[in-house]
Amino acid sequence: MIKTVILSMFLPILAGGGLVALCWLLPPLRKWKWLSGVAFGFGLAVGGFASFVAENGVPPFPPTERKQWIGLAAVLAGVFAVLGSLTGSAGKERSWPSTEFFAVLAGVVVTCLPFITHWAGGDLQPYFSGSGPADQIAMGLAVTVGFLALDRIVEARAGATLPLVFFITFAGLAPIADAASWITLTFLFAVAAGISLIAAVAARFGGSPSIGRGGLLATVILLVFLPTAGYRQTYGDFPWWAWGMAAAAPLILLPLEHPWLAKLPPWGGLTLRLVLVAAIVGTAVVVVLQAGAGADAANDYGGFN
Numbered sequence: 001m002i003k004t005v006i007l008s009m010f011l012p013i014l015a016g017g018g019l020v021a022l023c024w025l026l027p028p029l030r031k032w033k034w035l036s037g038v039a040f041g042f043g044l045a046v047g048g049f050a051s052f053v054a055e056n057g058v059p060p061f062p063p064t065e066r067k068q069w070i071g072l073a074a075v076l077a078g079v080f081a082v083l084g085s086l087t088g089s090a091g092k093e094r095s096w097p098s099t100e101f102f103a104v105l106a107g108v109v110v111t112c113l114p115f116i117t118h119w120a121g122g123d124l125q126p127y128f129s130g131s132g133p134a135d136q137i138a139m140g141l142a143v144t145v146g147f148l149a150l151d152r153i154v155e156a157r158a159g160a161t162l163p164l165v166f167f168i169t170f171a172g173l174a175p176i177a178d179a180a181s182w183i184t185l186t187f188l189f190a191v192a193a194g195i196s197l198i199a200a201v202a203a204r205f206g207g208s209p210s211i212g213r214g215g216l217l218a219t220v221i222l223l224v225f226l227p228t229a230g231y232r233q234t235y236g237d238f239p240w241w242a243w244g245m246a247a248a249a250p251l252i253l254l255p256l257e258h259p260w261l262a263k264l265p266p267w268g269g270l271t272l273r274l275v276l277v278a279a280i281v282g283t284a285v286v287v288v289l290q291a292g293a294g295a296d297a298a299n300d301y302g303g304f305n
Contacts, residue, residue, distance in 0.1 A: 007054040008187040009194070016047025016191065017198030024199070024206035034085055037212025040163070040199050041081025044218055047191045048074035055184045062117035066233060069127050070188065073225040076113075077218035080106050084147075085214030099151060099213065103144045106217060110224070111140030128232030135232070139224050146220045146251075147213075153253050154216050159208030160200040161270055165250050165277050166219055167196035172246045172281030173227060179288045180234035188226060223247045238291035246284040249277045 023029045023039035030036060052059065052071035059068035080102070087099045109116075114126060114136065126132050127139075153162065170193035177185040203209055211219075227243040253273060261269055 004055075008051050008184075009190050012047040012050035012054065012191045013194035013198070015050050016043035016045075016195040019043040019046060020195065020199045021202040024202040024209050030206065030209070036209045037085040038081055038214045040211040040215030041084065041218025042078055042214070043195050043199065044192055044215075044222060045074050045078030045081055047195045048077065048188050048222065051187045051191045052184065055187065066128055067184065070185065070226060070229050073222065073229075074188075076109070076225075077221045080221060081214040081218035083214070084217035085212050087213050100148070102217065103147045106147065106221065107140035107144030110143050110221065111136045128229055131228075131232050135228070139228055142224045143220055146224065147217050149254060150216055150220070150250060151213065153257070154210055154213060156257060157253070158210040160203040161273060162211050162216075163196045163200035163203055164270075164274055165253065167193050167200060168274065168277050168281055169223065169246065169249050170196060172249070172285050173230075173243075175285055176242060176246060176288050177230050179238065180230055182230060182234050185226060185230050192222060223250075238288040242284045242288045246281045249280040252276050252280060
């Protein structure tokens with residue numbers, strides 16, 4: 001068990017968190033604004049993929065089992081961490097490619113990926129048990145809308161704010177996945193939380209860099225994909241909306257951009273944001289823990305049949 005924890009959690013956290021820390025703390029790398037904007041999202045992707053591989057091996061493409069989609073989701077997050085950064089920053093928009101283009105592209109890819117794998121020679125099947133085209137469309141829309149909604153927060157809250165918010169979110173999703181008895185997903189959330197915490201520390205001492213649009217898009221993809229997998233692939237004895245409540249907690253940042261909050265000291269505004277996010281995530285976790293853990297015997301982690 002100790003070896004599993006080291007390989008599936010601690011080493012992936014060091015790999016992904018180390019990548020972020022190097023890009024945000026080393027002066028030669030900090031000068032590359034593009035690299036700084038890619039680092040957070042790519043670090044999450046590297047850590048998530050390494051954690052999945054340590055538990056399950058390298059996922060094939062096309063996938064042969066539904067659980068392999070969560071490993072491929074990390075790859076997808078890494079790709080869009082790079083592509084999202086090509087839109088520039090919120091303060092200096094590039095005319096092309098536009099933010100909206102990549103937001104829609106990410107949503108379309110998430111929606112159509114099962115069809116893409118079918119064209120690549122795999123079986124035409126939905127992502128997860130009990131899901132269908134409507135679920136895929138909903139996931140794609142959630143990625144597009146979630147990214148565009150939070151885009152205005154990226155530059156306004158440069159520094160440790162967003163990494164800390166995502167740390168709380170991923171850290172709360174880990175015990176929910178554990179209650180659903182899916183250890184691989186639990187490790188993935190724990191790894192994402194650890195990398196986010198390292199990023200927050202690096203941002204504090206690295207000149208308050210922004211996670212960038214690439215980092216935001218990669219994070220949104222993971223926050224849509226992984227909780228959906230947890231809901232569809234497990235049968236925990238708790239309400240389905242607990243997954244969504246925890247994953248959507250960062251959206252509380254939107255109304256907190258009201259001008260009256262600007263009158264608060266920086267530490268006061270940060271504290272208020274973190275407390276509200278923690279309250280939402282904590283409520284979801286309490287609901288799950290009170291409802292009881294999921295049963296291993298009922299889980300469906302297997303193939304498409």
